[in-house]
Amino acid sequence: MSIIVQKYGGTSVGSPDRIKNVAKRVIAYKEKGHEMVVTVSAMSGETDRLLGLAKQMSDEPDERELDMMVSTGEQVSIALLAMALKSMGHEAISMNSSQAGIYTDSSHTKAKIEKIHSEKIEKELKKGKIVIVAGFQGIDENGNITTLGRGGSDTTAVAVAAAIKADKCEIYTDVDGIYTADPRFVKNAQKLKYITYDEMLELAALGAKVMHSRSIEFAKKYNVALEVRSSFSDAEGTIILKEYEGMEKVVVAGITCKKDEAKVSIVGLPDKPGIAALVFGKMAEANINVNMITQSSLSQKSGTNNISFTFPLGDFKKAQSVIETIKKELSPEEIVFDDHIAIVSVVGVGMKTNVGVASGLFAVLGKNAINIQMIGTSEIKISVVIDKNRADDSVALLHEHFKLDKLSQ
Amino acid sequence: MSIIVQKYGGTSVGSPDRIKNVAKRVIAYKEKGHEMVVTVSAMSGETDRLLGLAKQMSDEPDERELDMMVSTGEQVSIALLAMALKSMGHEAISMNSSQAGIYTDSSHTKAKIEKIHSEKIEKELKKGKIVIVAGFQGIDENGNITTLGRGGSDTTAVAVAAAIKADKCEIYTDVDGIYTADPRFVKNAQKLKYITYDEMLELAALGAKVMHSRSIEFAKKYNVALEVRSSFSDAEGTIILKEYEGMEKVVVAGITCKKDEAKVSIVGLPDKPGIAALVFGKMAEANINVNMITQSSLSQKSGTNNISFTFPLGDFKKAQSVIETIKKELSPEEIVFDDHIAIVSVVGVGMKTNVGVASGLFAVLGKNAINIQMIGTSEIKISVVIDKNRADDSVALLHEHFKLDKLSQ
Numbered sequence: 001m002s003i004i005v006q007k008y009g010g011t012s013v014g015s016p017d018r019i020k021n022v023a024k025r026v027i028a029y030k031e032k033g034h035e036m037v038v039t040v041s042a043m044s045g046e047t048d049r050l051l052g053l054a055k056q057m058s059d060e061p062d063e064r065e066l067d068m069m070v071s072t073g074e075q076v077s078i079a080l081l082a083m084a085l086k087s088m089g090h091e092a093i094s095m096n097s098s099q100a101g102i103y104t105d106s107s108h109t110k111a112k113i114e115k116i117h118s119e120k121i122e123k124e125l126k127k128g129k130i131v132i133v134a135g136f137q138g139i140d141e142n143g144n145i146t147t148l149g150r151g152g153s154d155t156t157a158v159a160v161a162a163a164i165k166a167d168k169c170e171i172y173t174d175v176d177g178i179y180t181a182d183p184r185f186v187k188n189a190q191k192l193k194y195i196t197y198d199e200m201l202e203l204a205a206l207g208a209k210v211m212h213s214r215s216i217e218f219a220k221k222y223n224v225a226l227e228v229r230s231s232f233s234d235a236e237g238t239i240i241l242k243e244y245e246g247m248e249k250v251v252v253a254g255i256t257c258k259k260d261e262a263k264v265s266i267v268g269l270p271d272k273p274g275i276a277a278l279v280f281g282k283m284a285e286a287n288i289n290v291n292m293i294t295q296s297s298l299s300q301k302s303g304t305n306n307i308s309f310t311f312p313l314g315d316f317k318k319a320q321s322v323i324e325t326i327k328k329e330l331s332p333e334e335i336v337f338d339d340h341i342a343i344v345s346v347v348g349v350g351m352k353t354n355v356g357v358a359s360g361l362f363a364v365l366g367k368n369a370i371n372i373q374m375i376g377t378s379e380i381k382i383s384v385v386i387d388k389n390r391a392d393d394s395v396a397l398l399h400e401h402f403k404l405d406k407l408s409q
Numbered sequence: 410m411s412i413i414v415q416k417y418g419g420t421s422v423g424s425p426d427r428i429k430n431v432a433k434r435v436i437a438y439k440e441k442g443h444e445m446v447v448t449v450s451a452m453s454g455e456t457d458r459l460l461g462l463a464k465q466m467s468d469e470p471d472e473r474e475l476d477m478m479v480s481t482g483e484q485v486s487i488a489l490l491a492m493a494l495k496s497m498g499h500e501a502i503s504m505n506s507s508q509a510g511i512y513t514d515s516s517h518t519k520a521k522i523e524k525i526h527s528e529k530i531e532k533e534l535k536k537g538k539i540v541i542v543a544g545f546q547g548i549d550e551n552g553n554i555t556t557l558g559r560g561g562s563d564t565t566a567v568a569v570a571a572a573i574k575a576d577k578c579e580i581y582t583d584v585d586g587i588y589t590a591d592p593r594f595v596k597n598a599q600k601l602k603y604i605t606y607d608e609m610l611e612l613a614a615l616g617a618k619v620m621h622s623r624s625i626e627f628a629k630k631y632n633v634a635l636e637v638r639s640s641f642s643d644a645e646g647t648i649i650l651k652e653y654e655g656m657e658k659v660v661v662a663g664i665t666c667k668k669d670e671a672k673v674s675i676v677g678l679p680d681k682p683g684i685a686a687l688v689f690g691k692m693a694e695a696n697i698n699v700n701m702i703t704q705s706s707l708s709q710k711s712g713t714n715n716i717s718f719t720f721p722l723g724d725f726k727k728a729q730s731v732i733e734t735i736k737k738e739l740s741p742e743e744i745v746f747d748d749h750i751a752i753v754s755v756v757g758v759g760m761k762t763n764v765g766v767a768s769g770l771f772a773v774l775g776k777n778a779i780n781i782q783m784i785g786t787s788e789i790k791i792s793v794v795i796d797k798n799r800a801d802d803s804v805a806l807l808h809e810h811f812k813l814d815k816l817s818q
Contacts (some may be wrong), residue, residue, distance in 0.1 A: 055430070057489050
């Protein structure tokens with residue numbers, strides 16, 4: 001008998017029938033003897049409906065009041081799930097964030113969980129009840145309702161699992177696990193049985209949209225075993241954990257491709273301190289998220305410097321006008337924008353102890369006449385910027401090269 | 410400068426535009442220097458939408474979970490009103506029942522307010538903020554969310570007004586005050602400037618649907634001055650209070666007519682103790698609300714007894730089958746049902762000190778060949794049961810007889 005926390009997203013509770021299906025799944029676990037805590041999001045569409053009402057009140061609705069309003073979405077879905085469970089003959093109790101004791105800071109619409117007073121959850125669990133906790137929300141020390149921002153319900157589930165020392169935290173979503181590459185584009189992409197927190201963090205940052213990185217960081221910090229799986233099938237998902245046997249044999253666990261970035265190269269900048277701070281300071285002021293950065297002094301003689309970096313494609317025009325202001329101050333030789341790039345990344349903890357991953361990657365791309373525009377690395381990742389036209393190609397070639405179609409764990 | 414509590418019902422906050430209108434009205438008061446607390450209901454239609462979802466989960470949804478769910482309706486409207494006020498440049502803060510400290514017993518869906526810890530409301534008022542409190546809901550001592558049942562938002566407003574010692578509690582509704590008779594049926598019906606709690610309680614019980622009697626009882630108990638007025642006009646409403654100068658001169662304050670009742674007469678019952686208990690016990694078991702009751706022993710010789718009473722027309726069939734069971738046990742001589750009656754009532758505190766009201770009423774009806782089937786009285790009320798066809802007629806005749814068209818206060 002274990003303690004299991006399950007999280008169901010908005011699509012999984014998107015209609016009365018789907019809520020009943022969730023109830024049935026929860027009951028199946030309960031009947032195996034597990035103690036069950038369930039976290040749910042608002043029914044899909046509900047948050048947008050509420051935000052639409054708010055927009056009619058004000059172009060920039062007050063954030064405390066937004067949280068007060070939007071948090072009702074989860075309060076409705078937890079109550080509906082509890083009703084369904086009870087009507088199926090099982091004891092259940094729903095708890096909003098105040099009742100579940102989920103305390104956050106006061107940053108409305110993007111609050112961070114600070115502590116969980118889980119006594120009430122544990123008390124009801126001990127009575128044999130299925131406890132249903134509202135995802136995505138908390139209260140601050142003054143009792144104001146807060147919400148956690150993107151990926152918030154996942155974070156709630158992980159935090160509750162950590163607080164009650166659950167054996168496992170299952171994240172139900174609309175995909176059935178983490179794949180070696182996006183299965184929509186790469187035939188033979190394999191579902192991973194296991195992946196480490198660090199790999200998953202890299203994948204999340206590099207375009208895999210399954211889980212938000214905050215919840216993975218939380219799971220890593222408190223060592224909560226996560227499983228990502230589908231609420232529409234019974235297939236086993238992917239378990240995310242700190243380490244697993246043989247993990248270093250898996251040199252590359254996944255290949256991602258991010259197509260929603262653009263690139264700019266600023267060529268021939270003065271080679272002196274403070275230039276990077278100025279450039280990226282301006283980008284930050286304009287609230288543009290810079291992703292990959294490379295900098296190189298072309299030659300010490302010329303005394304000039306090149307900076308290239310990528311940023312979200314959606315900020316292309318904004319970035320152009322930011323760079324325009326830099327142009328006046330620094331008079332670079334040339335500025336080259338490129339809105340037709342992709343970032344292809346190879347991720348795996350095995351890289352730490354296996355040489356040759358980078359050289360293999362470069363060789364594959366070179367042999368296939370795919371030009372590399374930028375290179376970025378971390379301990380467990382190599383990313384390259386290439387022409388967007390060759391992106392799917394590259395992923396397939398690398399997937400084959402690293403034998404991911406034959407991966408066994 | 411006074412402290413004013415205002416309550417707006419579901420129709421008054423039924424759309425974004427209406428919420429903005431409420432905001433403007435609140436601001437007008439605030440700018441006159443008043444400290445403002447506002448209680449709102451859920452947007453009209455919202456509670457029904459939620460109940461519809463619940464019905465899809467279970468034929469008899471769990472009541473704790475119903476309250477958890479339905480209470481979100483007010484949480485949305487308080488947040489929207491706060492957003493509107495802030496976007497118009499005024500400091501405002503919304504509070505759900507937990508934040509506002511509204512404690513009730515644990516009778517889900519029909520809870521009663523037990524105490525209000527109003528420190529938080531008062532603290533925000535002192536900061537100059539407009540405080541918006543969710544109507545219709547509370548929390549019990551274990552932190553469970555409860556709802557107050559019919560007329561609940563009025564009760565919230567009155568209870569908050571009592572707790573913070575407000576100077577006045579204004580109830581905004583879709584009529585602009587209390588009239589001497591229903592103005593839809595009686596031309597020349599006059600809007601009352603003042604009415605006493607006791608009169609209003611009688612009127613509420615007798616078919617005037619403006620306020621629910623629970624909130625009036627609460628106002629009476631804590632001596633909260635109420636004003637009923639329209640959120641769609643600036644007309645002054647009717648003030649409900651304990652007593653006002655000259656109130657005993659107003660012999661009759663209002664005439665009501667209740668057309669949604671039916672009557673049964675059970676003739677020739679055994680004249681012995683316990684009969685009434687048996688009859689009305691059965692009705693209570695069937696959850697039928699009995700209204701007027703008369704009982705008479707026809708003659709001591711016959712040793713029999715007649716009971717007549719009225720009950721909601723909607724329960725007609727249910728009442729017939731209840732009476733059927735009584736028939737077998739008590740073998741009365743005759744049972745006569747009548748689904749075509751009306752209860753006409755004359756209400757006024759002045760009756761206490763003015764003789765002749767009853768005789769005047771009987772004379773008017775007699776002169777106009779209107780047969781009286783039952784008579785019921787209280788200190789400040791006389792009710793008669795008559796044929797439904799003569800109901801509007803009777804009200805008009807009595808309205809004229811008691812000179813209500815010329816009432817001045």
